[in-house]
Amino acid sequence: MGRPPCCDKVGVKKGPWTPEEDIILVSYIQEHGPGNWRSVPTNTGLLRCSKSCRLRWTNYLRPGIKRGNFTPHEEGMIIHLQALLGNRWAAIASYLPQRTDNDIKNYWNTHLKKRMKKFQTALDSSLVSNSSSSSQLLSKSQNDMNSTSLRSCSTYASSTENISKLLEGWMKASPKATTLKKDQEKEKPSNENTNVVGTASSQFTQTKVEEGECGVISHEELENFFSFENLNSMAWEKSSTDSTPQGSLSSLNDRFGTMTEVKERSSNRPAYCFSDKWILDEESGQVEDLMDLSLDCCSAPIF
DNA sequence: AATAACTCCAACCGCGCTGCG
């Protein structure tokens, strides 16, 4: 039943990629550009399935990928976006242009989810006892945040970075790359914030705009939705109910209908929807504001 | 020093969506 695995073929290699394989893949993509993954294994002689090639490229070899060292700001973005979008890692990743969905997903699962859970427990007990230990909580949580974000990453990543750097040089020189860049440029909304967010973000923005995700939502509704109370309750809901996106996403759906419904309802698409703007605005400091707000509101930090 | 327990992340798997013939 179901589709047979794409890597079922005998002779298809699995497991970690070697630098040699990376070079072969990168060279091929340099020549032909990313895409048409089906033909990659046959044309390169790599004993990998197309899926594996695509994954390796998108998650590690693609130029411009930043690895390890999530900044507190990035963490804040992830936490808010996760609360807002649920486990839609690709969507979240589009707001963090240098991070891959896999990276964000891993980081959430290994660091942030635990921390949120831990914090919620602490918050619950502090609310019950109505103690005034919030400042201690804050400093501890902040220390935790800082120490984790200072951690570095895998060993092979460095050689991957080298390949990426080599590739960046090619991206600048290659006419294909220029075309690609142009295409991405076209997707950029004409908003001054875009220079911060980058192409991946604009891609998502466009996707969202195409979906008409926000077109029918009133500004007021969204402001209510993004109010601290909602953000917080969603975040806590989320962190306490395993990893299903239902908590926050269903909140969204309850209020605004499913993506499909919204898509169906909307044909007039704003260049920017409110949630985009809100998130983009975070780049200029709203995350910090919200964090401050959270302290004021319930005497307890988000992290 | 040995090893058990734990953490982290690269890679895999399966499913859904989309486009095409």
Next chain:
DNA sequence: TCGCAGCGCGGTTGGAGTTAT
């Protein structure tokens, strides 16, 4: 309209590395 191929996404896993005992 249907079936298939290709691609993208999210969940899960395996194993290397790290820490605790």
